[in-house]
Amino acid sequence: MEYPVYLQLRGTENVYAVQGPDRFWECTRIGGQWLRQDVVCNTWPDRQRVLDMLEDGGPWEPISSQAFLGPWLEDATEDGQGAFKVKEHVDLAPWTTFGISAHARWFVQVTTMGALREAMAWAEEQKVPLLVLGGGSNMLLHGDVHALVVLVQLTGIEVLSDDGQHVEVAAGAGEGWHDFVMRTLDEGWGGLENLSLIPGSVGASPMQNIGAYGVEIQDRFAWLDAVRLSDGALQRFDAEQCDFGYRESVFKRGQKGLWVIVRVAFDLDRSSILRTGYGAIEAELQAIPKTQRTHRDVSDAVIRIRQSKLPDPKQIGNAGSFFKNPSVPAEVAQKLFLDHPNMPQYPLPDGRVKLAAGWMIDQAGWKGHKRDTHGVHDKQALVLVHFGGGTGLEIWQLAEDIMASVKQRFGIDLEPEVNQISIPRKGGTEA
Numbered sequence: 001m002e003y004p005v006y007l008q009l010r011g012t013e014n015v016y017a018v019q020g021p022d023r024f025w026e027c028t029r030i031g032g033q034w035l036r037q038d039v040v041c042n043t044w045p046d047r048q049r050v051l052d053m054l055e056d057g058g059p060w061e062p063i064s065s066q067a068f069l070g071p072w073l074e075d076a077t078e079d080g081q082g083a084f085k086v087k088e089h090v091d092l093a094p095w096t097t098f099g100i101s102a103h104a105r106w107f108v109q110v111t112t113m114g115a116l117r118e119a120m121a122w123a124e125e126q127k128v129p130l131l132v133l134g135g136g137s138n139m140l141l142h143g144d145v146h147a148l149v150v151l152v153q154l155t156g157i158e159v160l161s162d163d164g165q166h167v168e169v170a171a172g173a174g175e176g177w178h179d180f181v182m183r184t185l186d187e188g189w190g191g192l193e194n195l196s197l198i199p200g201s202v203g204a205s206p207m208q209n210i211g212a213y214g215v216e217i218q219d220r221f222a223w224l225d226a227v228r229l230s231d232g233a234l235q236r237f238d239a240e241q242c243d244f245g246y247r248e249s250v251f252k253r254g255q256k257g258l259w260v261i262v263r264v265a266f267d268l269d270r271s272s273i274l275r276t277g278y279g280a281i282e283a284e285l286q287a288i289p290k291t292q293r294t295h296r297d298v299s300d301a302v303i304r305i306r307q308s309k310l311p312d313p314k315q316i317g318n319a320g321s322f323f324k325n326p327s328v329p330a331e332v333a334q335k336l337f338l339d340h341p342n343m344p345q346y347p348l349p350d351g352r353v354k355l356a357a358g359w360m361i362d363q364a365g366w367k368g369h370k371r372d373t374h375g376v377h378d379k380q381a382l383v384l385v386h387f388g389g390g391t392g393l394e395i396w397q398l399a400e401d402i403m404a405s406v407k408q409r410f411g412i413d414l415e416p417e418v419n420q421i422s423i424p425r426k427g428g429t430e431a
């Protein structure tokens with residue numbers, strides 16, 4: 001059976017989305033408000049309820065995903081009272097960590113599923129592209145954006161199951177990633193501590209399978225819910241369907257620009273093993289005896305290391321690592337090693353070898369390079385920085401110059417990790 005299955009209880013307004021044999025969402029109207037309950041069926045009577053729902057000829061009748069989401073349109077406005085508010089010509093500088101001035105032709109903040117669906121319907125009606133914006137920490141805007149920019153601010157953190165050891169927890173796409181990680185640590189749930197202090201939103205975290213200090217979200221990922229832009233269908237993706245890779249997922253490849261991720265769930269563990277073998281974490285934790293170390297200690301260590309190495313976007317515009325670390329066949333790595341014996345190389349399980357883009361950029365003489373408004377960070381050559389007053393195209397020009405110079409020196413093609421956004425007035429797409 002393919003889930004979710006959308007149903008309505010005959011003779012009532014109540015609608016249901018059966019998410020699997022042991023979970024369903026029930027939407028009922030309480031007073032003037034729609035209430036959605038996520039029911040996890042751990043016991044026999046609840047599981048039987050799911051079977052009853054799916055049985056032909058029972059009191060539940062199938063409906064479309066549109067009809068299921070329809071009631072939520074009623075609370076579609078930002079404040080729950082006025083008309084749907086699309087703003088015009090909004091400067092996106094405050095909404096992106098590069099802090100580059102570029103204007104969204106239309107802009108809307110959505111805090112409910114209804115508002116999101118209304119935004120999608122609006123873009124469809126006006127025949128304009130829609131660009132999803134989270135924390136703006138992984139995008140370079142090449143210019144003004146002739147699209148409806150939708151700032152996803154769906155919040156809420158929900159524990160879906162907890163057996164005393166393992167916890168399944170889901171978070172709205174608009175939750176801040178770092179705050180979410182801190183919340184999991186406050187609750188004593190381990191697994192995400194190495195990913196502390198990564199900027200951005202929970203919703204964007206699966207986009208590029210965010211990773212740091214030996215951990216990627218795929219290690220703790222359970223599933224995500226996403227709404228398809230073309231028809232509004234709500235679909236659940238498991239890890240396999242997300243097809244995660246190094247700073248990659250299906251949402252950056254085949255399904256690029258087709259979905260809005262609305263909720264992401266993680267499997268966490270109160271006594272998960274601490275991952276301290278990567279970078280300087282072990283050195284940072286020297287003062288704490290091994291048996292006394294906690295997930296929080298690892299998070300604190302990661303935060304200290306990151307603060308000492310990476311520029312804070314509040315002080316200086318940047319989007320973290322601008323380029324991915326390339327991987328090459330072993331023969332290519334061997335040849336490079338002969339020419340450059342100091343070159344860092346990391347063998348991968350698939351036989352390929354990962355190279356350090358930052359090292360190559362540094363060797364090519366770019367570390368600390370400055371142009372009037374922008375340049376390359378002086379401590380971390382992988383990070384391009386914006387001092388103020390620059391444009392996205394200027395920064396992209398610098399990126400192209402760096403890529404050409406690394407190609408010339410090492411024969412390696414660098415690829416940007418940061419999403420390049422180019423939606424000019426006469427149509428166009430996210431590059």
Ligand SMILES: Cc1cc2nc3c(=O)[nH]c(=O)nc-3n(C[C@H](O)[C@H](O)[C@H](O)COP(=O)(O)OP(=O)(O)OC[C@H]3O[C@@H](n4cnc5c(N)ncnc54)[C@H](O)[C@@H]3O)c2cc1C
Pocket residue numbers: 097131132133134135136137138139152173198199200201202203204205207208209210211212259260261262310311312313318319320321419
């Ligand atoms: C200082 C700094 C350090 C960083 N360190 C790391 C690091 O260690 N590891 C790492 O992996 N990344 C790192 N990053 C990159 C960035 O923080 C992550 O990629 C983050 O997940 C981006 O989230 P965001 O909400 O800001 O995404 P945005 O920049 O808003 O969006 C990125 C892309 O995802 C799309 N998108 C956003 N939200 C959704 C959604 N809900 N549904 C569908 N599409 C969506 C956008 O359209 C865009 O294409 C760093 C960035 C900075 C500035």
